[in-house]
Amino acid sequence: MNFNLRVWRQASANAPGAFANYPAANIPSDASFLEMLDIVNEDLALKGGSPIAFDHDCREGICGMCSLVINGVPHGPERATTTCQLYMRHFKDGETIYIEPFRAGAFPLIKDLIVDRSAFDRIQQAGGFITARAGSAQDGNAIPVPKQNADRAMDAAACIGCGACVAACPNASAMLFVGAKVSHLGLLPQGQPERMQRVLDMVRTMDKEGFGNCSNHYECEAVCPAEISVAFIARMNRDYAVAAVRESVE
Secondary structure, X not given: OOEEEEEEEOOOOOOOOEEEEEEEOOOOOOXXXXXXXXXXXXXXXXXXXXXXOOOOOOOOOOOOOOOOEEOOEEOOOOOOOOHHHOEHHHOOOOOEEEEEOOOOOOOOEEEOOEEOOHHHHXXXXXXXXXXXXXXXXXXXXXXXXXXXXXXXXXXXXXXOOOOHHHHHOOOOEOHHHHHHHHHHHHOOHHHOOOHHHHHHHHHHHHHHOOOEOOOOOOHHHHHOOOOOOOHHHHHHXXXXXXXXXXXXXX
16 A cells, blocks of 8 residues: 655754655555554665654553544544554555644644653642552452442543543643543542542642643544543542532631
8 A cells, every 4th residue: 555644743842843745655554553654764764864753652552652643633533543553454545644743732742743741640640649558459349349330430440641632622621531530549449538639639730731621522532542431521520529619618
């Protein structure tokens, strides 16, 4: 398969950026999107050019590092799919493909297609740790958890922190990510002691980092590779409202 790539090139955050044309020739249809970029970079290196900088790690759809906007959609056109698990057979032979970095003020550009998403790390760190003693592995029935809560906690824990929700949101909101992280522990018994303080700290850190607010466009849910539900945003908002009222009267 052959493609015409329009790739965003930018040497640094302060340097001017622009789209550059690159041919991608003789690409196997079963190659992943990142493997296709590897092939293009090998050709660029052989010709003395500067390889395209992009983020990656596990290439198994687990780590969330492969943060690219492909034809205007974070992670590309396939639903519930990370960039590294997107295969070139999903594109038409001869197609022109636009490749950009995630665009958000809270994700400053580093180079080409790489952005700094450490703001997510700081939000998670603000949530702290649970104080409940974990100890050695307990019997599965030692702490009864309703199946509905266990299932919802697992759904929230599926978030890989890739940032696609931020890139898709017109407000660059991180509320789907934060909602998932808050709900993950907030639904389980072990997460109850810090539940109220956790949501206050994480939401306020999110605001401090410069993410926008949610205005219910649902673009975040549409592009999330883990299919995290926007219902977790509503749950986070309820917890935050309760926590803020409690804080004001204490």
